[in-house]
Amino acid sequence: MQITFYGAAGEVTGSCTLVESGDTRVLVDCGAFQGGYKERIKNNSKFPFDAAKVDALVLTHAHYDHCGRIPKLVAAGFKGPIFTTEATAHLVKLILEDSLRVMENDYQKSGLLPFFNEEHLALAMKQIKPVKYGQKVNSRGGVSFALREAGHVLGSASVELYLEDKTVLFSGDLGNDGAPIMRDTNMPEKADVVIMESTYAMREHEARTERVSKLEQALLYTHKHRGVLLIPAFALERTQEVLWDLHRLSDLHKLPGMPFYLDSPLAIKITDEFRHHPDVFDAEAVKAYKMHHDFLSFPNLHITLTSDESKTINSAPAPKVIIAGSGMMDGGRIMHHLKRYLPLPNTTILVVGYQSVNSTGRRLLNGEKAVRIDGRFIPVHAKIIKADSFSAHADYNKLIKWVTSIRKKPTTIFLNHGEMLPAKEFANFLKDKYDLNTQVPRAKQTFKIV
Known part of the structure; x- marks a missing residue:
């Protein structure tokens, strides 16, 4: 062999x-x-x-x-x-x-x-x-x-x-x-x-309680400073885990009053697919599924499937939260949002996944002052937060x-x-x-x- x-x-x-x-x-x-x-x-x-x-x-x-x-x-x-x-x-x-x-x-x-x-x-x-x-x-x-x-x-x-x-x-x-x-x-x-x-x-990953704590802090900061919170998330699993945490915060009345956008056609389709497989959920998710069925949704969550729907996010006033792919920030709709919001000091990027060596995400984590997107360098004034516990x-x-x-x-x-x-x-x-x-x-x- x-x-x-x-x-x-x-x-x-x-x-x-x-x-x-x-x-x-x-x-x-x-x-x-x-x-x-x-x-x-x-x-x-x-x-x-x-x-x-x-x-x-x-x-x-x-x-x-x-x-x-x-x-x-x-x-x-x-x-x-x-x-x-x-x-x-x-x-x-x-x-x-x-x-x-x-x-x-x-x-x-x-x-x-x-x-x-x-x-x-x-x-x-x-x-x-x-x-x-x-x-x-x-x-x-x-x-x-x-x-x-x-x-x-x-x-x-x-x-x-x-x-x-x-x-x-x-x-x-x-x-x-x-x-x-x-x-x-x-x-x-x-x-x-x-x-x-x-x-x-x-x-060693942070304690799981840290992930919710960092998410809450980023939400409160964004709301207070009337900024934008970008969450680059893999379409499979990471997006659904972020939605799960936001749903739970909503149930506890801990979500600040601002719009949330799921701006990833693939993540939207995969989230729909999740609802067809409760047989592989853990006990807590099965319980939530039976209670809510749509346990990956919450008030103020906007689904932007088409390009035209996605473009409306630009005109929406801050504060706001945008969840988009790709998770390593090398493609997908997150790139448009990075170009627009990276230069703004009241923007927060919450990094919730692994970033490969040559990815835009790794460069941001390394503290680079400008990153190349679509052939031009975008200055980085946004706050970059790493959340290992989402891994x-x-x-x-x-x-x-x-x-x-x-x-x-x-x-x-x-x-x-x-x-x-x-x-x-x-x-x-x-x-x-x-x-x-x-x-x-x-x-x-x-x-x-x-």
Whole structure:
């Protein structure tokens, strides 16, 4: 058996890992690279393996960095089944349709054509086969696996691959315990080889109470100073968690009197999709769903689906709150709002998600005094607030808890989906503290498993 890391190796985005055993070839995830121009070049590059020889693709969840290149894989000759959860099967269509639209609008500005088209997307959707959590699947080419709840986003899964009498466990993206809406992670008990995410490998998140506190403070500041609060949020999960917190603050009569705008067509569609999957909610969300049904809404929330509706936000007087994508501030409607409001000192940017190395969001967090948007530099006078506790990724403590729950010590642990330096530091920690053989793969590196 051998495992090759074709993405998310020494970086967070582009998840794509090939497992080969005899004539069996299984791909886990086929995501897009995110960040800047270099990442766009990588998305447009040919796959370094023969897509036609892949027997099956197992998709952990619908985030773009895990699913974004699936239509390109199909265009390259992949004809096998795409296995994922039912919720992810619905969500991935929405996300890929939106990404194609964004590529058509934005990528041509950089001289790069979209790396897939509508035909490729339609073919990919026909190859999706939904499976249930815990269901053992035996497919063609000797592919055998089961999905477990990862607690990251709606429909997210860890993957147990059964090959050569071994269990190869992919964590997928792991969620934090106690996060709203989703059930907690299903902890693993057995694995011979582990591929584990390391997004926040050497970082501890703030207490969950901090997220509501920071949100409240930002709301009060915005209201008092008659400013604008921008919340750049990933369309999947982060937007819904922000809406959840705002809904709860509204129930407690703690929302200041000002308009709130959900200005993301994709997030609006995904929020509607959430309402069809209460079977995967945690107990608190199920209770809220039964009481309100529309527990992701509240008074003064305005849904701006069309471009014309979005433009009306500009003329709305401050104070106001705008939730928009993209979460890393590299595309989507948030860019128009950044151009307008970054130069104003009474603007607050509440950063509620991971920001990749070359993203606009990372530059803002780094304190840059001007950021380049649509070819010109926009001065930054806004207040930038980071809220780690909103993260849907497991932190240092949760990652340790997850990997040490495996009863028999795995022969090898690979850390992917993380920046190289903290991943290496975490690998050394796992070796020293728990005597775990831990590796941090480089891009395109292959490991033989014996």
